[in-house]
Amino acid sequence: MAATAEARTLLATAWMRIRRSKIALISLCVVVAIMLFAVLAPVLSAMSGNDPFTSNTSPEVLDDFQTPGLPLPGSMYPSAQHWLGVEPGLGRDLFARLAYGGQVSLTIALLSTAVSVVLGTVIGAAAGYFGGKTDAIISRIMDLFLAFPHLLLVLSLTPILQSRLRDTPLGEGSFLPMASLVIILGFFGWAYLARIVRGQVLSLREREFVEAARSFGASHLSVLFKQIIPNVMGVVLVYATMLIPTNISAEAALSFLGVGVKDPTPSWGQMLNAAQSGNWYLSDPWFLAVPGVMLIITVLAFNLLGDAVRDALDPKASRH
Amino acid sequence: MMTFILRRAGSLVLLLFAVSFITFTLFQLGPSDPAAAACGQECTPERVSEARVALGMDQPFFLQYFDYVRGLFSSRMIGAPGAQTLCEWPCLGKSFQTNENVADIIARSLPYTFSMAIGALVLWTITGVGLGLMAALRKGSPVDKFIVGAASVGVSLPIPVTGLFLLLLFVNQLHLLPFTTNEINSPFGPQGPGAWVANYLLPWIALAVLFSASYIRVTRTNMIETFGEDFIRTARAKGLAPRTVTFKHGVRAGITPVVTMLGMDIGLLLGGAVLTEQIFSVPGLGFTAVHAAISGDLPVTMAITMLAAFFVIVANVAVDLAYAAIDPRVRLQ
Numbered sequence A: 001m002a003a004t005a006e007a008r009t010l011l012a013t014a015w016m017r018i019r020r021s022k023i024a025l026i027s028l029c030v031v032v033a034i035m036l037f038a039v040l041a042p043v044l045s046a047m048s049g050n051d052p053f054t055s056n057t058s059p060e061v062l063d064d065f066q067t068p069g070l071p072l073p074g075s076m077y078p079s080a081q082h083w084l085g086v087e088p089g090l091g092r093d094l095f096a097r098l099a100y101g102g103q104v105s106l107t108i109a110l111l112s113t114a115v116s117v118v119l120g121t122v123i124g125a126a127a128g129y130f131g132g133k134t135d136a137i138i139s140r141i142m143d144l145f146l147a148f149p150h151l152l153l154v155l156s157l158t159p160i161l162q163s164r165l166r167d168t169p170l171g172e173g174s175f176l177p178m179a180s181l182v183i184i185l186g187f188f189g190w191a192y193l194a195r196i197v198r199g200q201v202l203s204l205r206e207r208e209f210v211e212a213a214r215s216f217g218a219s220h221l222s223v224l225f226k227q228i229i230p231n232v233m234g235v236v237l238v239y240a241t242m243l244i245p246t247n248i249s250a251e252a253a254l255s256f257l258g259v260g261v262k263d264p265t266p267s268w269g270q271m272l273n274a275a276q277s278g279n280w281y282l283s284d285p286w287f288l289a290v291p292g293v294m295l296i297i298t299v300l301a302f303n304l305l306g307d308a309v310r311d312a313l314d315p316k317a318s319r320h
Numbered sequence B: 001m002m003t004f005i006l007r008r009a010g011s012l013v014l015l016l017f018a019v020s021f022i023t024f025t026l027f028q029l030g031p032s033d034p035a036a037a038a039c040g041q042e043c044t045p046e047r048v049s050e051a052r053v054a055l056g057m058d059q060p061f062f063l064q065y066f067d068y069v070r071g072l073f074s075s076r077m078i079g080a081p082g083a084q085t086l087c088e089w090p091c092l093g094k095s096f097q098t099n100e101n102v103a104d105i106i107a108r109s110l111p112y113t114f115s116m117a118i119g120a121l122v123l124w125t126i127t128g129v130g131l132g133l134m135a136a137l138r139k140g141s142p143v144d145k146f147i148v149g150a151a152s153v154g155v156s157l158p159i160p161v162t163g164l165f166l167l168l169l170f171v172n173q174l175h176l177l178p179f180t181t182n183e184i185n186s187p188f189g190p191q192g193p194g195a196w197v198a199n200y201l202l203p204w205i206a207l208a209v210l211f212s213a214s215y216i217r218v219t220r221t222n223m224i225e226t227f228g229e230d231f232i233r234t235a236r237a238k239g240l241a242p243r244t245v246t247f248k249h250g251v252r253a254g255i256t257p258v259v260t261m262l263g264m265d266i267g268l269l270l271g272g273a274v275l276t277e278q279i280f281s282v283p284g285l286g287f288t289a290v291h292a293a294i295s296g297d298l299p300v301t302m303a304i305t306m307l308a309a310f311f312v313i314v315a316n317v318a319v320d321l322a323y324a325a326i327d328p329r330v331r332l333q
Helices: A002-018 A022-039 A041-047 A059-066 A094-130 A132-147 A150-165 A175-187 A191-204 A208-215 A220-231 A233-257 A268-283 A285-313 B002-028 B034-039 B045-054 B061-073 B102-137 B142-155 B159-173 B192-227 B230-237 B242-254 B256-270 B274-279 B285-294 B298-326
Strands: B076-078 B085-087
Touching: A002 A022, A002 A233, A002 A285, A022 A041, A022 A094, A022 A285, A041 A094, A094 A132, A094 A175, A094 A191, A094 A220, A094 A233, A094 A268, A094 A285, A132 A191, A132 B002, A132 B298, A150 A175, A150 A233, A150 B002, A150 B274, A150 B285, A150 B298, A175 A233, A191 A220, A191 A233, A208 A220, A220 A233, A233 A268, A233 A285, A233 B159, A233 B274, A268 A285, A268 B159, A285 B142, A285 B159, B002 B061, B002 B298, B061 B076, B102 B142, B102 B192, B102 B256, B102 B274, B102 B285, B102 B298, B142 B192, B159 B192, B159 B274, B192 B242, B192 B256, B192 B274, B230 B242, B242 B256, B256 B298, B274 B285, B285 B298
Parallel strands: none
Antiparallel strands: B076 B085
16 A cells, blocks of 8 residues: 555656646647547547548549649648548558557557566666675676667567567467567666666665564565565656657667568558658658658657656756 | 776676677577578478578587687588588678678678768767757757757657658759769768768768757756866866866866767667668668568678677777776776
């Protein structure tokens, strides 16, 4: 129960401070709006009578896309029927793909962040709390993880993991790329957080309340999970918020490179990939702009929110 | 100083072995059957087992790793018994796709990656440190706010979006620059330095937009902190010109975290700017790695990953040494 109260006061403090900053409030609203946009994808696309998979290659739908050059206000692609226009070539509804793609991109980003955060917190706290040999070994492993070029390793291991997962329950259809990206991004993203948590715990474990809990006969595990970890939740929350945009970009990067989410499943990275393949974006810049602008807004909003959460919870790390 | 270098060199070698071992394990044990990838599309069980023998995968794991490491020090024979071919030093295996020595593939890609890295580095260091310093000197002013805002936006621009947008605008619409070509990979080539710059300018800008944003933040924060310190007050109090105080005393002390970042980023970039190389079709290490990863060409991806980790680790040590040279308060123990 103590942990819940702790978490509530932490969030309450954060909220109190965030409310004072205009930029933080705006970015929070944008983040909530984007989440709603993704969650409500089926409802929103049903409203326009479209779905992300039906292709429509009839000339009246695709004609707009045969005008080369930058889109001018007169020849904008969006219409009442297709709110953001359609894909060149296949003629699938871009609005539906953007919304459903948001579901995929955000699910991957949030779940992989959760995996990294759980791993990073537990491993980092264990290293700091137990110290000695445990700490030395874990710290060396963290160094190793940080030495590997993240994108390159993730890029080369994703296809390998996918072929491994193909025959397991996780390997079904569109689920496979999502599961593999969550596992890979989650597994390679914990080291930085673990290092920070370790540093915090090193000073925490000398504090009186830890000693008190120990003298009451609490086991190491119980002290670790009930006394130590609740006390580092502030830092964890800060880095979790900052990890989300990183993972959104990572999903976009991997799917863009062709190793993540693949057509026909939409994701924002997959949509960028579609815009680049066959140089569609040169004749139809709108096709690049739709996922591109969405991605920029999302990453920017999450980054600004992350800055705000950090300023609110970790005054020492603030940018003056 | 000497003992410090020796000790760092010792742990460097250990770390490199650990990196090579882990990479090797991840790629050989973790994955699906590399032999299946090696024998390509029309594969029969017999051909898989042939490929397995050819790759030495019927051998115990540690023996395979030992063989691999041996190749780093001398030439070795590679392939199935009876059909062995020489893999010359430094041997990193042979490509599944082309049967070419992986070391040759890497050597061919490196000049492109160097070309990408060096220009981007110069560009983002100048803009990042320059703007960061400008913001710090005018702390709280509209200029400062604008620079900080621009940095927040810059750090949120994904490379695929900026890269494709730059290509669209400057190459396709305005015709100011050419599409990148494979023929130029050094400023000293027959086309001359001008063509080299024109060829790589857009990738440099795409990288610099993203990277300089974090340099602005770090420079600004550290310069503000440094300008508040006692030795700066002392320097001002004894009547030194503001320019001398800013550049000779302030920047020298406040720049150390930037040097750390720079070292790490150089290490990272030498391993291949994966996305940028892919977008601009520059056949450097990153580009090669993407294509190898997609086609399951394990020896190539493995070697590039190891090399990239190697660059990062070496950069780390270089940073430590540079520290002592720049900041008089840092002494190596």
